[in-house]
Amino acid sequence: MTRRTGVFVCHCGTNIAATVDVKKVAAELGQDEGVVFSNDYVYMCSDPGQQSVINAIKDHDLDSVVISCCSPTLHEKTFRDTSAAGGMNPFQCEIANIREQCAWVHKDKAKATPKAIKITRAAVKRVRRNESLTPIGVPVTRKVMVIGGGIAGIQSALDLANAGFEVVLVEKQATIGGHMIQLSETFPTLDCSQCILSPKMVEVSKNPRITLMTSSEVKSVSGFVGNFKVKVHSKAPFVDPEKCKLCDDCTPVCPVVVPNEYDLNLTGRRAIFIPYAQAIPASYTLDEEACLGLNPVVCGKCKEVCEAGAIDYDVKPKVTEYEIGAIVAATGFDLYDKGYLAEYGRGKYPDVLDGLQFERLCSASGPTGGQVLRPSDQKEPKNVVFIQCSGSRDPENHCAYCSKICCMYTAKHATLYQHKVHDGQAYVFYIDIRSGGKGYEEFVQRSMERDEVIYLRGRVSKVYPSKGKLKVMGVDTLSGKNVEIDADMVVLAQAMVPSKGTAEAAKTLKIGRDKDGFLAEAHPKLRPVESVTGGIFLAGAAQGPKDIPETVCQASAAVSKVIQLLSKPELEHSPTVAKVRDSHCTGCEMCVDACPFEAITLVNGKAHVNEVLCEGCGTCAGTCVRAAIDVKNVTQLQIHEMISACMGG
Amino acid sequence: MNANVYLPQLARIAHIKDEVGGARAIKTFRVEFLDGGGFEHECGQCAMISVFGKGESMISIASAPSIKDYKQFSIMRVGRVTAAIHDMQVGDVIGVRGPYGNRFPVADWKGRNLTFIGGGCGLAPIWPVIQTAVANRGDFGNITVFYGGRTSRDILYRAELEKLRGMADVHLSVDSPEEGWEGYCGFVPANIMDKPQSPENAIAITCGPPIMIKYVIGNLSAMGFADEQIYTTIENKMKCGVGKCGRCNVGKDYVCVKGPVYSWAELKGLPQEY
Amino acid sequence: MAEAVEVRKVAQESGEFEPKIVAFLCKWCSSAGSDLAGVSRLQYPSNAVPITVPCSGSVSPIYILSAFNKGADGVLVSGCHPGDCHYLKGNFFARRRIYLVQKLLQFIGVEPNRFRMSWVSAAEGTKYAQVIADFVKDLKPLGPHGKLGAKR
Amino acid sequence: MVAIEDIRARARTLLESGEVRAVLGYQRGSAGTLAEPAFLTEPQQAASLVWDPTCIHNLALYLVNEKKRQRTQRSNDKRPLAVVAKGCDSRALVVLLQENHIDRSEVVILGVSCEGGGVIDPRKLTRALAGRAATTVAMDGADAIRVGTASGETTLPASELLADRCLECARAYPELYDTLYGDKAEGRSYSPRFAALNTVAEKPLDERRAYWNAHFERCIRCYACRAVCPMCYCDECVVDSTEFVVTPNTSADEKANRIRWIQRSPDASESAMYHLVRAMHLAGRCIDCAECERVCPVNIPVRLLNNVLEREALEAFEYVPGTDPGLPSLISSFRDGDPNDFVR
């Protein structure tokens, strides 16, 4: 390709000119193949400087320019715009950085000048082989899917809907609300969880822009940012929420009783049930697995008694496909399984509870109506031991990380207990108290001081039943003494872990997970609410242990990112993307494995780059041994010639 | 000591003409030797064109031998060297060594009717013959030129062909019909079948894509042309041009020395390795 | 071999040997780090000519070999710290590849100090200057490399 | 014991039934001691199959070459090829499967175990016989090889004749096969893995440089080492300055823009470039059949360049090529715990 390249060397006042002989750079480059114009100027980025570029493009019929000046981070855009103003494709402009990478870091003109020549020459070699490109325009679907109906999902859905976006909220349970709805009162203000959450849930159900899909899960996601195609599988809604009158006629006739997961199995429920009174959608649900049989119908009692005719056994599960512009993943957490904790009885002792069970005990809507009673004998426990860090901060055996909120909810539990059982004594075994957060430290202090919770620093080595009590064997590391407590109840502050199914969800969404299995953010500091995949955002405990305020923050932050993304009619994607040479590609899929953005798939046995997903990192090019894939405008050919230029050849 | 056969002479590009556009563009280059260099050639001979830093390519000399001041080459952009020369400008200097290969026995054809059948870039090698024949119009009988391209924009030497019309019978064709095209539509081999040539005292010279040549020869034979009356040229990959690098051979013949011009009678005796 | 020793001695004595270095810098961290070194006016030797690439993951081993083949005395590849890659994990791929290139070069007798990889973040201008200074310092006693594989 | 009759019978059945396009195996040749690759298409040819320690060739290569051949010949016979595969050959097949170069349905693998033996190194044999030509070569138990010459038979220790790769091979049986001949003999190896490599790797740096410079100087760049490698199946190789994949769509620019990473000149520097690039391209892919080293007409220890990366892959990344077709390849994967100390 014959190229007509112009080279413009900037003095940058004396910033460059003091150490680089700019005239010499311009003169030498003027001799190079394809360079038809070469000049120097005191401030290239000034108006006259830019104008001189425009003039030269026109006068000398330039098809590419190199500006030898400062770092491209400063003025690449400036000069690309200038080039465009001159009628050239902006991608035909390259910057040679001879200021930060040369003039400013050397003193000896005799050495800096040849280096500046090499840098500029490399840029010339590169630009000579640049393709003219235009940004890739990607139309966007202005509809968002939120996965998970916990507080994170609810907040996201409401924020988005209020900003005017269509939202599809997908929840795998029969109701939204997540774990927050199970909580009794919330630290640090001790306001009632349901009181603050229920209104929001209702808002969700009322908002016309929100399509609520409960008992549903995302089964597949294809497409890319702005243009996802999502398939949602919904369980058969045997009870029509529109018709259900919440009369509760059906439950008494149901012969089946199974543990109630809403109460963490502390109570039972029927096969037809409502998770809790404020459930949204407000409707009874038929649990197909628990039911004696629907196909063929074995019992059929509930249908018989339902006067509203809301029950229909023949409804089929369905798959709905949505076109979605962005996705917020808010799949939440679960508690670390007690079964892993041998020293605390592997979940076999009924009076060793986990945090959520204790929340239910404290909750006015809970199995005991808010009274703290032992599950084994429904007696009020007088000595309750709370064990923090159960399963967390234990890299050898359990989770390595700090679950962050357990210190706080334990303090809350102990406080609530002391409030409810005035003659009782709460003991807390802790390793450290982490109470960072507004009003948190004060809350903990209060529980120690005002509510007289006894805090013992140390680990509990064993809990075992003994004479109707639970023997708690621990050490107080502050005093160095062994501690033995005969407790009536033990509450474990279990670590938060990614909710069951997070791995599959991440796979479906093609987003990464961190080493602990939480959904991975794109950058731990700078892009904490974005996933690695464009258009998929993270909110809530799915991304890592966090409390409600943080969850809500992140949800709103994710929403602002979504709005940013979808507020343009078209997404502009950088056109410097990878390009496959079909003739060379053997379809070995190495690039497919290496691409951090899963932008490559095999189509007819050849690698195919989805330009919208490709970020132009070139990892594929570095991987392909057949040189079958290159990133536009940083091709191997260009690098090859740049290397020669750097070697002075 | 013998002259160094590998050393090119330097020649300046004096004129460039765009003939055909597209992915496989053709340009005609007129080159003048520097410092009184140069060589004489005959119809059908070729020369090795050098672009320094890129390499060499064998190209037919497309100007008539009678022209001594310059040589002309029509080059299709297909690869490293040809792309490089396409990118050159008037005034740039290339290397040329030659002439190589045999010639069309034009002198033996005096008094005969000549039919030229060309396709695509294949007009270049036979162009000097056409030029020579026309320049010495009286020495020959009928002169007929069949030439075809894919479209009207793919016709090499369009203007020159038009000028020929007074001196020769010129039939131009394009492969596919187009608006405003008045010539023949369809493939060259079919075109000649529509305007049968008498083999009587005639010589047919054909050059073009291998597949075209195959059909043209078939059709000529059907018209009664003897194998000795049909001439064509062949191309094989070449590096040295002087029968040493060992790759252009077809059977025992090194095309760069014994070819590229062959009568069909001769070619039939060689293996199908071209 | 004697020849090589000779060359080195000459180079050392005259104090004139200036190693030629090609430095492949990732755009987001190391190139930005080198910019910071510039902004901070840190001084370091002028031997390394930078080539900015999108990501250290895009540095094909052939680039490195080619630089040596073309006569580089030293080659540097620099990227973002592990975990900080702008493209999430490009530098992990780079690390693996470059580890292999390095072992291979050493196996055929290229001094370990001729080829280097570093992690330089956008904030580490000082580190960048140091990396180059160290590299040049370590290369000087080695003398010219000549073309890869060629007898020195 | 591998019963050659069983292999022949299987080959015959496969050909009779028309299940396979051809059977690739070994037959006696006329050029020397070694067996030569055989392409059987008729059932009666099955009788010519042989199996002995001269069956060196890695026949996986021909699956690759036949694929190219079918393409140039525009053949669309989709039937599979049956191929006789030793342990190393089968590992090559695994890599080819891993890279989607072949499909499992394209090949019927007649796996043969080396049963504690292996194949000979022709250079060692020539040396041992002081230039005399061998007429027969057969394993005699696991530790000895019987060699027949015009002047009678001798028995030599296997460790003196077997190829280095066989001496170092711990898994001398196919990993992947449809039918297996012979027993999988576990855990044999005459010398430790990478023994040959280590003798060079342990030399001081200067010696290593001199060693390789001499070899690179000598290489005639015939590329036999590449041509014989089943993993070097690219249509266009970085080392070729003239060969290119030309399709009807290949543009002039594409051809003109071929990068000349390596000049054709057989200079030490260009040869070094060739060998290093090749080694890098085979990192994690080379399964150490050592064919490259065997075919080198000027005896360049090409294998060691691949070995050094193989060892690194094993030690640093716990990666063993040719084990699992489902695995991502060495350089298209990483682990967080990959070595990091070497980075400044």
Add this chain to the structure above:
Amino acid sequence: MEAILQKDRLGQWVAQLSTRARVFAPAFVDDVWGYGPVETGAEVPLDHGNTTRPPKNFVFPQREVLYRFRVQDRHAPQITPTVPEPEPAVVFGVRPCDGRAMVRNDKVFTCGVVDPYYQARRDKVVFVGLACSAPPSPNCFCQSVGGSPHSEDGLDVLMTELEGRYHVKTLTARGLELLDAARSLFDDAGAADAGEVERAHAAARAYPQRTLASQEQVVDGLKRNFDSPKWAELARACIGCGACTYLCPSCHCFDINDEITGTSPLAGERVRTWDNCQFPDFTMHSSGHNPRDDTGSRLRQRVAHKLLYFVENHGIQQCTGCGRCITHCPVGIDIVRVTHEVAEV
């Protein structure tokens, strides 16, 4: 002239010659026989088999720079030819088949258009041959292609090993010069020596060798069966490595390429390197069309070039029966067997 050199004087002769020329002799390096420079005073053990690498390098090196160019100004490129001016060289231990190959190479490079690079080197190399006492390789078949274990073609001197001494016969003026340079080391050859030489030669001839059918039969057979499907069949195992031709003493194909040494200004070398008719791209056109696009046609090219075309062009077979292509083919492709099977002789 003919003379006798005691074996222990060989070193002295070489030492004498070293003062006026570079001396080369077969050398066994890393298990490979090739030719290497002889250090003064070093032993020249002439007990080699057939060297793996033939001596064609001396006249036709694998890489030859034809000229250098520099395009500082695109209107006036500079070209500097690099026709070599080699120092004189003496090559010892050349086997007769390789000597005969020189005759063939001369035909290619110096008949008609003279190749100045080849000529310049050829003028300065003297080949001292060594008659074979027994076939140095199991694949030798020199006698079938008109050669013999003591053929003198292409050599300047022929040495024949006798008990404790060499019989040295000069064949050209240049050969004679070598003897004259150290006359005192040589004894006159007597009639007894002549007889012994004759017996040694006869014994060598009588040694069983592989045989190729006669030139006429082969030429005729190859012509008749030019389109035989056997080519493809026999070449099926060929991997196209080209070892057969790179090692052949009489293969001469080459490629010419530009190698760039600098880009500003553009400078480089036009380089000739060996090429190989067994490489798939050898004849491939830019269009992708390849007249010899399968191993069968390429094998045919090699065999027919050696045994048919060369005969048609020069009246002699190009192959001299050294057997290298057979010995070194990694997959056992055997020119003798191939010829016989295809030509049906």
